[in-house]
Amino acid sequence: MSSSTTPTLQPFPEDWERALAIVAHPDDIEYGIAMAVARWTGQGKQVAYVLATSGEAGIDGVPPDEAGPLREVEQRAAGEIVGVDTVEFLGFTDGIVPYDLELRSALAAAIRRHRPEVIVTINHELTFGPADSGEAVLNMADHRHVGLAALDAARDAGNRWIFTDLLDEGLEPWDGVRFVGISATSTPTHAVDVTGHLDAGVASLDAHRAYLDGLADPLDVRAMLTGFARAGGEGLGVDLAISFQVIRV
Ligand SMILES: [Zn+2]
Numbered sequence: 001m002s003s004s005t006t007p008t009l010q011p012f013p014e015d016w017e018r019a020l021a022i023v024a025h026p027d028d029i030e031y032g033i034a035m036a037v038a039r040w041t042g043q044g045k046q047v048a049y050v051l052a053t054s055g056e057a058g059i060d061g062v063p064p065d066e067a068g069p070l071r072e073v074e075q076r077a078a079g080e081i082v083g084v085d086t087v088e089f090l091g092f093t094d095g096i097v098p099y100d101l102e103l104r105s106a107l108a109a110a111i112r113r114h115r116p117e118v119i120v121t122i123n124h125e126l127t128f129g130p131a132d133s134g135e136a137v138l139n140m141a142d143h144r145h146v147g148l149a150a151l152d153a154a155r156d157a158g159n160r161w162i163f164t165d166l167l168d169e170g171l172e173p174w175d176g177v178r179f180v181g182i183s184a185t186s187t188p189t190h191a192v193d194v195t196g197h198l199d200a201g202v203a204s205l206d207a208h209r210a211y212l213d214g215l216a217d218p219l220d221v222r223a224m225l226t227g228f229a230r231a232g233g234e235g236l237g238v239d240l241a242i243s244f245q246v247i248r249v
Helices: 033-042 064-081 101-114 141-156 198-206 209-213 221-236
Strands: 018-023 046-053 087-092 118-122 179-183 190-193 241-248
Touching (some): 018 033, 018 101, 018 141, 033 118, 046 064, 046 101, 046 141, 064 087, 064 198, 064 209, 101 141, 141 179, 221 241
Parallel strands (some): 018 046, 018 118, 046 087, 118 179
Antiparallel strands (some): 179 241, 190 241
């Protein structure tokens, strides 16, 4: 239902053609962003995914050498459901991705390859949830490092004098990134109306079946995503929406 309160979030700009989602792990995109991706690909926009790791340390009962390939397959399936057929894995080690120049360079290279106008990623703050609530949950180191590096790489990608070895690989500077949208932050500014895309979002997260089955506490995927989207919808004054903090690059 539509909220009767005054919207606090602005509509996410959609006057662009190409977006790149950059995250640490398989499934990070599916906790909300995928619903926005479903809307965007439905509009004819191109969206590609770049993942720093293959999520190989993410299933307690499955060793990394089995879990990594399994989770790549699940991530590709999750992308297909929302109209994404380009999914890249950069091969960083799951769980211990450092914030360093190697990571920034690898992300800058990905941005130069894909030439997006918009980058989306997830919260890189210390916590999920309001920091002053006493209910905040520690955010994973990989999310903190990859999210911050994605922001920095959005700018690095446009500077020919940073990571000059990328030029040797034929990757010319790309300064066309207009802004980065960060989902699940404590300080959202914009939101994407995803009314009509909830089912695609649920199916996309459900595609991570081995991961979900390996969780100690079963997750009610539909209830969780509905909750996220209702909260965003309230901010935008629509039924369902996914919120982002927009940062200009
Ligand atoms: Zn993650």
